[in-house]
Amino acid sequence: MFYTYPMNKHNNQKGFAPIQIVLSILAGTIVLGGIVGGVLYYSKSPQELSQGKCGDGVCDIKEKANPNLCPRDCVSSTVSSSSSSISSSISSSRPSSASPKSSSEKSPFGFHPGNAENYSYIKDLGAKWSREGLYLRWGWVDVNRDGSYKFTEATTPAKPNVSNSGGKINYDNEWLNAPKDTKLVLNVCPFGRGGDFKDSEESAIYQNFVEKTVERYDGDNDLGCVLSSPDCYKNGDRQYPTSEVIQVFKNNPIKYWQVCNQVYDASEEDKTNYASQFALVQEKTYKGVKAADGSAAVLIAGDSNKELYPKVFKELNGKYIDIIDFHHFGQLDWYNPKKDFDYIKTSLQSSGFDISKLRFWITETGTYSGDPVALGGKPDLPYQTEKQQADGVIKAYVSAISYGIEKVFWAWNIVEGFQRSGSIFDYTGLVYDGCDYVNNKYQCGSNIGYDKGKGVKKLSYYTYKKMVEILEGSDWDNIEAIQEKDGVYVYKFTKDGKPIWVAWNDNNGEKQVVISGVNSSSVKITESVPNYGSGKEVKDYATAFKTETRQVTDNKLTITLNESPVFVEEM
Structure with missing residues (x-):
């Protein structure tokens, strides 16, 4: 993860010095980023297609008698195999991907990852996106790097000096229990940091691995298999997806699909050629994804210093x-992403x-409560209260979405202790996870450090839930x-044709704001953080937030x- 420390740190306490600022509702619109994608293809070899009848698009007598023999052909006889009809050439341009359609897909609210407590928290919070924490690695699924894919028996290597690692x-x-309306983002990568393709044949096999991975989980009738159940890729592999797996992803x-996590993830240890090495992985992954599913979208790794990206962008051309x-x-004042994304956009245009x-997108963002320790030469971070973290939730999401960031994922996880x-x-x-770092050791138990107890929700939990409750369903293209x-900072959202204003003050004292253009006689003002010192004190979410009704004069x-x-809603 990459994080930014501000040049100047604010004092944790604020004084009060009223001053009046008059604001008019301006007719400015920030439009979210456009949509890209397309149909690209990594063709199956004739040898692959001739190894078995499963995958010929015909549900024959034998397959009808035993639907589990080849669900790929018999799940829906009205839908043909997708990959057999795609052009065999790789387009040099970037056609458009399918635009989001469902309310879940349009929502900007997500977590990395959102699977805590079997996805129960993400459902309660109302967020619709989860970037999962387990990456699909070619080196784990295909340990011999020869196309012998073992999705159900992937092998993770043991970590040096880490007991019980590997397996x-x-x-x-992994993803069978994800709620149907929670959209998943998966990371795919060839190997861990320090790996490399030994030759062009390996990079071609990796591209094929990506294609097979996407086919397996993209929900269409082409599962990527070339053999009949129970085998899939090679005789005796028993890798044909079960009927449950097929239905879940349908x-x-x-x-x-996101390519790795950092641009160094595809480079050799000395990182000298990181840009060209990562660009090759990005290209191979992109082509593999598009060969299997032209409507799927591909993300670049997002967890690196922004100064590392221009060289990668140049390689990708x-x-x-x-x-x-x-x-x-x-x-504290970390939350606005404008400076970083302006830099990135300039680099993209020049490439x-x-x-x-x-x-x-921002698939990882966050601030903390408590008192983290300084690691790896990073500057020490000051203690922050639950309230300061909760304030950061609103500021991070609203400033990003208003800038044009389409999705924002709070990280790391919904529960502490990454x-x-x-x-x-x-x-x-x-x-809270019931643990804290005390006496140079991460310890768990009762009354440990600043921790309030395992499973206790912070103020930020309730703030996130209130944010989604009020803003979900807004016109995200017109903020x-x-x-x-x-x-x-004042922002205007529109939901069901009615305005909602979100406003805050980063000064050390009070500020008065006059909002013009209000079309109702009264408004409801809701403070975004519960009226308590800690989330542990919240007994009833419905009454946890301070609200007031105010009259409107001359609009x-x-x-x-x-x-x-605060949230301001017309009544």
Whole structure:
């Protein structure tokens, strides 16, 4: 993960010095990034197609008598195998991918990952996206790098000096419990950092692996198999997906694939040629994804210093990316991503990319509560309260979405304790894990450090839920940035034809804001953070937030902004 430390740290406490600012509702519209994608193809060899009758698109007498023999042909006889009708050439351009259609796909709210407590938290919070934490690695699925894919028996290597590490993974079972309306983003990568393709044959096999992976999980009738059940890729492999797996991904297909996590993930240890090495992996992954599913979208790795990307973009020369991702963590005034994404967009344009055809996401963002330790030479971070973290939730999402970021994923996980090392990433979760870093050790138990107890929800949990409750269903293509200066921020959303304003104040004292253009006689103002010192004190979500009704005079409303963001809704 990449995180930013501010040049100047604010004092944790704020004073009060009223001053009046008059704002008018401006007619400015920020349009979210365009949509890119297309149909590309990595063709199956004649040898592959001739190894078995399964996959010929015909549900014959034998297959009808035993539907499990080849669900690929018999699940729906009205839908033909997708890959057999795609052109065999690789397009040099970047055609458009399918635009989001369902309410889940349109939603900007996500987590990395969202699978805590078997996805129960993400369902309660109302978020619709989960970028999963387990990556699909070619080196694990195809340990001999020869096309012998073992998705149900992937082998993870043991980590040096880590007991009980390594073992088997059944990728097919990993995402069976994801809610149908939770859209998943999966990461695919050839190997861990320090790996490399030994020759062009290996990179071609990797591309084929990506194609087979996407076919397996994209929900259409082509499962990527060339043999009849129970085998799939080679005789005796017993890799044919079960009927349960087929149905789960038919109901909730994987349509978003991210290439690794960092641009160093595809480079040799010295990283000298990281840009060309990663660009090759990005290209091979992109072609493999598009060969299997032309409507799927491909993200570039987002977890690297922004200065590393220009060389990669130059190598890619305007191709092989649908979605730009960049991760953003920090504290206090960390939240606005504009500076980083402006830099990235400039680099993209100079490398031949049309940024109007790219989409922009943040698949990891967050701030913390508690007192992280300084690791790896990073500056020490100050203690932050639950309330400061909760404020950061609203500011991170609203500033990003208003800038044109299409999806924002809070990370790491909904529950604390990612690295268990006391770093910032152990404290960005919205639910306590019952542990804290005390006396140079990550310890678990009762009354440990600042932890309030395992399973206790922080203020930020309730703030996130309220944010989704109020803003979900907004017109995400039309968000107005009313004010972004002098430490005062006001944004106008539109939901079901009615405006919702979100406002906050980053100054050390109060600020008054006059909102014009209000079309109702009164408004409801809701503070975004529960009116408590800790989430442990919240007993009833329905009454946890301070609200008030204010009258509107001459279509104008005057409100006083303190520390926490507020929602303003017409009544």
